[in-house]
Amino acid sequence: MAKNKKQNKKELADMEENFPQWYTDVISKTEMVDYSPVKGFMVIRPYGYAIWENIQKEFDKRFKATGHQNMYFPLLIPKSMLEKEAEHVEGFAPEVAWVTKGGDKELNEPLAVRPTSETIICSMYAKWLHSYRQLPFLYNQWCSVVRWEKTTRPFLRTSEFLWQEGHTLHETAEEAQAETMQMLNIYREVAEEVLAIPMLTGRKSDKEKFAGADATYTIEALMHDGQALQSGTSHNLGQHFTKAFEIQYLDRNNEQSYPYHTSWGVSSRLIGGLIMVHGDENGLVLPPKIAPVQIVIIPVAQHKEGVLDKAYELKKILEQNYRVELDDSDNSPGWKFNQWEMKGVPIRLEIGPRDIENGQAVLARRDTSEKITVALDEVGTQAGDLLDAIQKNLFEKALKMREEKTSSAENMDEFQEKLAENPGFIKAMWCGDRACEDQIKEQTGASLRAVPFDEEQEIIGDGTCVCCGKPAEKVAWFARAY
RNA sequence: CGAGGUGUAGCGCAGUCUGGUAGCGCACAUGGUUUGGGACCAUGGGGCCGAAGGUUCGAAUCCUUUCACCUCGACCA
Incomplete structure (x- = not known):
């Protein structure tokens, strides 16, 4: 077992x-x-x-x-x-x-x-x-x-x-x-x-x-x-x-x-x-603004008197403002938790006999797996706040990940080394010649993704091309790409 | 297009070396007991063993051909 x-x-x-x-x-x-x-x-x-x-x-x-x-x-x-x-x-x-x-x-x-x-x-x-x-x-x-x-x-x-x-x-x-x-x-x-x-x-x-x-x-x-x-x-x-x-x-x-x-x-x-x-090890993680289902309601011990009624009542209230799904299939709660986590639904609402007795429900967020208990009459506003927080957190997490995976290089050895030990973006000066771009691709597998606009330009090292060493005006971002 | 790999139940696989009644887990169906992080028991349905040809009394298994898919490289949103 x-x-x-x-x-x-x-x-x-x-x-x-x-x-x-x-x-x-x-x-x-x-x-x-x-x-x-x-x-x-x-x-x-x-x-x-x-x-x-x-x-x-x-x-x-x-x-x-x-x-x-x-x-x-x-x-x-x-x-x-x-x-x-x-x-x-x-x-x-x-x-x-x-x-x-x-x-x-x-x-x-x-x-x-x-x-x-x-x-x-x-x-x-x-x-x-x-x-x-x-x-x-x-x-x-x-x-x-x-x-x-x-x-x-x-x-x-x-x-x-x-x-x-x-x-x-x-x-x-x-x-x-x-x-x-x-x-x-x-x-x-x-x-x-x-x-x-x-x-x-x-x-x-x-x-x-x-x-x-x-x-x-x-x-x-x-x-x-x-x-x-x-x-x-x-x-x-x-x-x-x-x-x-x-x-x-x-x-x-x-x-x-x-x-x-x-x-x-x-x-x-x-x-x-x-x-x-x-996405993470449990599957999809969808930003609330794009998720087909923003809140999934999972009744616990749904065969017990009043549980499903309460769950449907909550659904009715929540779906005025959010995209809501109620899973009343006869799978076990644990199975449902995992299933909807894999589908990336931002918030799970658990409602069971214990909650109903206490006039509360449990909200679990997909991005941090935190659970909070909220009063039933506050579920709507609390869920809204949570969705906003999740949206914001996902962007910040993604930005942090990108920053951690972005390095700069002043010469080809450094370029290859950094790309190998920390795959991601490599910022490097580029003279603008096709020959250098080709050589970088060939040596490292990384292609030139973009030359950032002036307001985001910077000078790396002494400002010479990472490949040929000639003076370069602009920094370009390289990476292996899909 | 180069190099590897895999095709057996809806999905994941064992069986192939050494030919002899086609299996396991999950999923599915029915009944019952369960339900706060992937429940359990019982019963049941489901197969042209990727395709074609050959060897053999007999082929998922051996031989030949072929098709499809996957992974990694070269080209691309």
Whole structure:
């Protein structure tokens, strides 16, 4: 019996020893996803999809508040259209899935399953835009895209993934840049304030930027195992696509002009980040603002008179303000505790005969496993305070973890040493040369994640490039990445 | 695409070396006793042993081919 107990407890792999296995265990045991019959494609189950819906809501309301509207473009893109912007096609060609037949008839022109929608959207923008009076174009779409990946992992890299892609046109380069930054800031805000994940923000190197962009900006998070996760990108596309697609309009001077273009996206990959930043040895830990269930009520000795009635009464009160679930299945309380902990529910409310007698209930928080006893008429307010505290604590914990896993290096030996003994971000001066970036990647496995913005810039050591030793102006953050 | 590994009940596995009635744990179903950190007893259902071919009186087990998945590397949100 004791042996069985032990085996049951071992449901999740040890996260320090085998993090990938822990991750796989968590997402499948919590019923977030399952593998589908098609390689690399996953099924998102209700618990996982509920998280995605909450993420969508948070972003969508901010997109709308900044003047964007949603629209929807087709799944398929003609081959010739995808090929109009040279860098773009070169970047995406290796991972495009093609439709070549309709029924049993060969198509005249193969159709790409969209890997991203710049091209088809631009082709339509070219038809719609005539005058500067119509600008800016501020549109977004929620959809899925397909990229034929060689190795896949649920949420982090799958052949199809859910995302949103914003595509905007502007009169001036300045406006496009402002839009690019505005959206990056929204990404950061949602990531930090809602998902409780601290983000490094900055610019991508030319090597890492989007195929066809002038500049790519990124939010980068650090996972529990010290690997970075690119969590969202905002691109200033300049006039690459608008020229390639001949999007022209009559400007204020009555002359034909090309608008400036941006695109930006976050994906269901964020869910992977959520899991790998906050999760612990007991499974998921979800920030209250995103958790599908914020409070789970677990009746104890529910067969006893009055217990379930009281539990339902509490549910009715709590669900006016919170997302609440009552587990009245006939599993044992202990089993339920573990089950809902694994699912990451922020607060558990225990109510049993003893509590009812004393006019109280027990609240247990997922992040610290503290338990407090509260009077029944204060459960609502106390739970609210707790949820706020948990939200805050998760962010602070994640920030502390990132700080502990961030080092700086002045030369390559130090770089390798520090990355080996404390995997995470390495801050190092970088001269800006592609050759140095390549060499760092090759020697250490770490890629350049971002060059932080000026206000977060600093000088490491004597200010020379960590790789070639030549004078360098900027510090860059490196890490191994998902 | 390189290097390793694994396919046996829904899940996790044993059995394969040495061929001979397909098993264990969990989960599931029914009944009962339980319930404040993964309860217990009893009974029961569930299998083309990844697929195809071969050797053999007989194949989960031996041989050949093939497919799928996983882990680690190179490419990518």
